[in-house]
Amino acid sequence: MNHLPLTTSADPGRTVAWRNNEPCSLSRLLMDARTLAGQLPDRSCLINLCENRYRFLVGLIAGILKGQKIVLPPGRANEDLKRLQQRYESIYCLTDTDTRQADIEIHRYVDPVCSDPLEQAIPEVPSAKPLFELFTSGSTGKATPHQKSWGTLWEGARLTGERLGLDNLTQAAVLATVPPQHMFGLEASILLPLRWGLSVSSEQPLFAADIAASLEKLPTPRILVTTPFHLRNCVEEGIKLPQTAFILSATSTLSPTLAAQAEKLFDTQALEIYGSTETGAIATRRPALESDWSLLPGITLNQESKAWRVTAAHLRKSILLSDRLKKTSEHQFILLGRDSDMVKIAGKRASLEDLNLRLQSLDGVEDGIFFLPDQRSASVPRLTAFVVSNSLDEQEITQALREQLDPAFLPRPLFKVDRLPRNATGKIPQSALVTLFKQCGAKQ
Numbered sequence: 541m542n543h544l545p546l547t548t549s550a551d552p553g554r555t556v557a558w559r560n561n562e563p564c565s566l567s568r569l570l571m572d573a574r575t576l577a578g579q580l581p582d583r584s585c586l587i588n589l590c591e592n593r594y595r596f597l598v599g600l601i602a603g604i605l606k607g608q609k610i611v612l613p614p615g616r617a618n619e620d621l622k623r624l625q626q627r628y629e630s631i632y633c634l635t636d637t638d639t640r641q642a643d644i645e646i647h648r649y650v651d652p653v654c655s656d657p658l659e660q661a662i663p664e665v666p667s668a669k670p671l672f673e674l675f676t677s678g679s680t681g682k683a684t685p686h687q688k689s690w691g692t693l694w695e696g697a698r699l700t701g702e703r704l705g706l707d708n709l710t711q712a713a714v715l716a717t718v719p720p721q722h723m724f725g726l727e728a729s730i731l732l733p734l735r736w737g738l739s740v741s742s743e744q745p746l747f748a749a750d751i752a753a754s755l756e757k758l759p760t761p762r763i764l765v766t767t768p769f770h771l772r773n774c775v776e777e778g779i780k781l782p783q784t785a786f787i788l789s790a791t792s793t794l795s796p797t798l799a800a801q802a803e804k805l806f807d808t809q810a811l812e813i814y815g816s817t818e819t820g821a822i823a824t825r826r827p828a829l830e831s832d833w834s835l836l837p838g839i840t841l842n843q844e845s846k847a848w849r850v851t852a853a854h855l856r857k858s859i860l861l862s863d864r865l866k867k868t869s870e871h872q873f874i875l876l877g878r879d880s881d882m883v884k885i886a887g888k889r890a891s892l893e894d895l896n897l898r899l900q901s902l903d904g905v906e907d908g909i910f911f912l913p914d915q916r917s918a919s920v921p922r923l924t925a926f927v928v929s930n931s932l933d934e935q936e937i938t939q940a941l942r943e944q945l946d947p948a949f950l951p952r953p954l955f956k957v958d959r960l961p962r963n964a965t966g967k968i969p970q971s972a973l974v975t976l977f978k979q980c981g982a983k984q
Contacts, residue, residue, distance in 0.1 A: 543664035544694050546601065549710075549737040552659040556733065557594045558713060559742040561757050564594065570660035573601035575652050581645065585609045585631040585673075587624060588721070589616060592636050594742035595649050596720045597730060599634045604665055604690075612721040614675040614683035615963065627685075667691035674723050676817045683969075686817050695854035696820040697727060697735035699836040703824050704811065706736040709785055713758040714740045716765035717751060719964045723817040724790040728765040738763070744964075746770065748777040761785040768794045769907075769966030771802055771810070772900070781806045788813065790821075791965045793875070795897050799828040814875070818859045819850050823873070832872040841867060883912050885921055885948045895949060899925060902940045904932040907960050910951060911973045925951030926976060928959060955980040 547556075552567040576598055580586070586603040588610055590596040603610045611631065613620045621644050624631060632645035665671070670687035701707070716729035733740045741758055745751045751774060755762055762784045771789060774781060775798060787802060790813040799810040814833050815821040823833040835841065839852045841861075848865055851858040864876040877891035892910050899908040907928040912921060927937055934954050941950055957980070961972035 542667045542691075544667045544690055546604070546663045546665055547734040547737070550662050552657075554737065555739045557597065557740050557742060558758060559592070559594045563739070565657060567657035567660050569594075569598065570601070570663070571657045572598045572652050573605060574660065576602035576649070577605040580606050580608070580634070580647060581632050583608060583630045583632050583645075585611050585624075585628045587611045587613060587621070587631060587633040587644070589613075589633055589635045589637075590649055591719070591744065592742050593716065593720055593729060593740055593744060595636045595651075597740070599649065600720075600730065601663070603634075604671060605663060609673060610671060611673045612675070612726065615969075620683075665690040667694070672726075674721075674726070674817050688820075689856070692820070692854050692856065693727070693731050694735060697731040699838065699854075700727065700813070700821045700824075701732055701736045703834075703836055704732075704786070704788070706732065706738070709761055709763070710737040711759075712738050712761045712763050712785060714738055714763045714765060715743065715745070715751070715754050715758060716740070717745060717770045718765060718767060718791065718966075719744065722791070722965045723815070723820065724813065724965070725765070727815075727821055728788055728790070728813070746964075748774040748779045752779050752781050755782040755784065763788060767791045767966035768798060769962060772798055775801045775805060776906070778805070784808045786811050790815070791967055793893055793897065794827050795901065796827045796831070797901060799826070803828050816859075816861070819855065819861075822850055822852070832868050832874055835871045835873075841865075841873065843867075883921070883923065883949075885923070888946060888948050890946070890949050895923075895945070898944050899927065899941065902932075902937065904940075905929050905937065907962075909960060909968060909973070911977060913974075913977055922952045923949055924977060925954045926957050926960060926973075926980070927954060928957060 554566045555563040556566050556569050557564040580602060586608045588596055588599045590599050600610055611624060613624060625644055632647055634647050634649060636649040668689050668691055671690050672688040673685050675683040675685050714729055714733055716725055718725035720726050720730050729740050741754060743754045745754045764784050764787045766789055768789055786809040788811050794812045802810045809826060810828060812825050812827050813821045814823040822839050823835050825833045841848050848861045849858045850861060863878045865873045866876055867873045877893055881892045883890055883892060895910045905927060909926055911924045913924055934956055938954055960968055961976060962968050
């Protein structure tokens, strides 16, 4: 079986992570991983729920050294873990918190006693063996699992890094607001640093002031890995972020307006990745300047009926996209939404994502989302909207929407809520919207 290195940089003294404002060397990382590997239970699968990104990285490497499959669940709820127990008999959970997770076997991460790190050999990882299991977010329905090999992730990181110019930023420090258990978080804050010799912060700040403070702790050049949700909060609060080489966004569409605002306010470039759990990253763009997505080298799109199929040498098989798109050239395309995202009311069609962007762009709206309830008995379906706003009431929000939307797509009803049930990646699982709709309806 062919093997690939765990990281391209073999310099034992190279800084690979920042924890408690202190640099952590490659030798320290590998020494901690080998120590943990000797402590882990003899099971076939490891659920890595470590919240501290350095501990997550140590746990990931330890699992690889132990020959265990790394399972990255869509959430931490007991139901998610129970489903994994049913899927795998020999499974346990690695965590760095005291929270009890269902009835699953727990191994609590304990920071090893510090000692002078010894130079460690770089592990070689089987390239074709499925080592990871990741899940879709569940924002369009039920979360589904997908197997990933080290070779697929490694080549994806190479292609993405080349596009982002990381060969000129090999000393960059990465701060991510997204968890490493998500595909984007895994690729951008774990795989890119390992593949391109970057370092990564152990922190995962969520609020604008905390993001600025965490960036300030890192040396230049810096890269901020985030989502449109977190970026919008930074822009709206007007906090000046420390200088970054660029901002990298994914998980939902970064609007051109928000991207331009971020670039002007933070004096940097806001770049966006397009991909999925199934495919990994396959295209990039700079939305403040361009609407077209540019495919990564070696990735092709082929039309199949009304859908598009992604093919690449590093993907085990071609993958059918759930998004609708239009090719504008051999290597570029624009997104038109996804079939499950389209709603048809009174003979008119609209994209929920476009409606959400319009809602979220209204002055005075801090957050918001449209939702189409299950209305099988209704002759004409009606959209609902959930909105977070401290300055506008329901009537004022509806009036502002009336100036932008066809009357068929005005939400009936519109609910004001204190917050939306977003997960750590800024997405809202469909099941959470169903629950929120029932709760708001019961209060009427």
